[in-house]
Amino acid sequence: MKKIDGLLIAENSSSKRIIDIKIKDKIVSDLVSLFNNFDLTAIEYKPFTRFTVAKYLDDLTNNELSKYLNDILRDRKTGCFIIGPETVTNETNDIFLVKLSTAVTHLIGTPNYDSMAGKFYARFHVKHEDKSDSYLRKAYTNMDLHTDGTYVKEITDWLMMTKIEEKNVEGGESAMLHLDDWEYCKELYNDPIGRENFTWSSPKSKNVDYKVEHPVFFEDSKGLPQISYIDQFPEPKNMKQGQFLQKLSDALEGSKNKVITKLPVGSAIVANNYFWLHGRKPFKENKNLSRELLRIRGSFFIN
Numbered sequence: 001m002k003k004i005d006g007l008l009i010a011e012n013s014s015s016k017r018i019i020d021i022k023i024k025d026k027i028v029s030d031l032v033s034l035f036n037n038f039d040l041t042a043i044e045y046k047p048f049t050r051f052t053v054a055k056y057l058d059d060l061t062n063n064e065l066s067k068y069l070n071d072i073l074r075d076r077k078t079g080c081f082i083i084g085p086e087t088v089t090n091e092t093n094d095i096f097l098v099k100l101s102t103a104v105t106h107l108i109g110t111p112n113y114d115s116m117a118g119k120f121y122a123r124f125h126v127k128h129e130d131k132s133d134s135y136l137r138k139a140y141t142n143m144d145l146h147t148d149g150t151y152v153k154e155i156t157d158w159l160m161m162t163k164i165e166e167k168n169v170e171g172g173e174s175a176m177l178h179l180d181d182w183e184y185c186k187e188l189y190n191d192p193i194g195r196e197n198f199t200w201s202s203p204k205s206k207n208v209d210y211k212v213e214h215p216v217f218f219e220d221s222k223g224l225p226q227i228s229y230i231d232q233f234p235e236p237k238n239m240k241q242g243q244f245l246q247k248l249s250d251a252l253e254g255s256k257n258k259v260i261t262k263l264p265v266g267s268a269i270v271a272n273n274y275f276w277l278h279g280r281k282p283f284k285e286n287k288n289l290s291r292e293l294l295r296i297r298g299s300f301f302i303n
């Protein structure tokens with residue numbers, strides 16, 4: 001396993017494809033003071049400030065972290081890491097975690113504008129009660145495996161989910177599936193319907209007022225399968241497309257090779273959005289259940 005001063009790096013206990021990165025306490029404490037140079041308004045209003053906080057993080061790891069994170073995300077064998085402070089303290093609070101998430105993502109690429117939140121990141125709660133129009137906040141329903149950015153024009157190469165806080169939570173683990181571990185990949189990938197254009201739209205809360213067209217499957221530069229899919233947003237044009245999507249959904253949810261992992265509070269999971277699918281198991285019912293997440297999606301830097 002790679003060694004970088006200031007970081008604890010290990011294989012995730014649920015999957016050899018996921019790398020766990022803990023930022024040692026000394027670096028976290030240096031970051032806490034450096035991050036105090038900027039408040040959240042500066043981070044939100046001035047895109048260059050986001051690069052300044054990213055550089056703080058990279059400098060504290062001898063500028064090795066940025067290269068390492070990019071290598072992991074682009075490597076088909078891995079493509080996913082979980083990063084967070086070694087120890088969660090009063091200082092690694094929500095504001096710190098927004099800044100840390102900003103720093104990590106700005107070592108990878110540029111975030112997309114998140115229409116749901118009206119800025120480059122979105123914070124949202126999952127609670128006992130929910131009146132929203134998508135599965136994102138429905139605590140007691142399985143959130144099926146999917147990729148992000150299926151209904152937007154922006155390129156979505158990667159996504160980050162940070163767990164800011166949670167209380168009274170049982171269940172709700174992350175479910176992840178790598179295309180190369182998926183038993184039905186070949187069969188579905190070779191179905192010509194999967195290469196047809198589908199129409200993708202989204203419910204009101206997403207604040208996206210257009211539709212996009214793209215296939216479910218496409219290939220990367222080496223001819224390997226890539227996927228852009230979510231269950232709620234494609235509008236099948238005919239029976240063939242409808243049946244293909246049902247088969248795809250059943251084959252994803254029926255996979256025995258899903259990685260079920262519990263994201264620690266304060267940590268973020270970052271994954272390549274072309275060959276990793278992600279979802280969430282249902283929570284156990286509890287009136288006081290509360291989880292707060294932060295998400296950032298974006299494209300890689302084009303060098």
Ligand SMILES: [Fe+2]
Pocket residue numbers: 146147148278
């Ligand atoms: Fe998602």
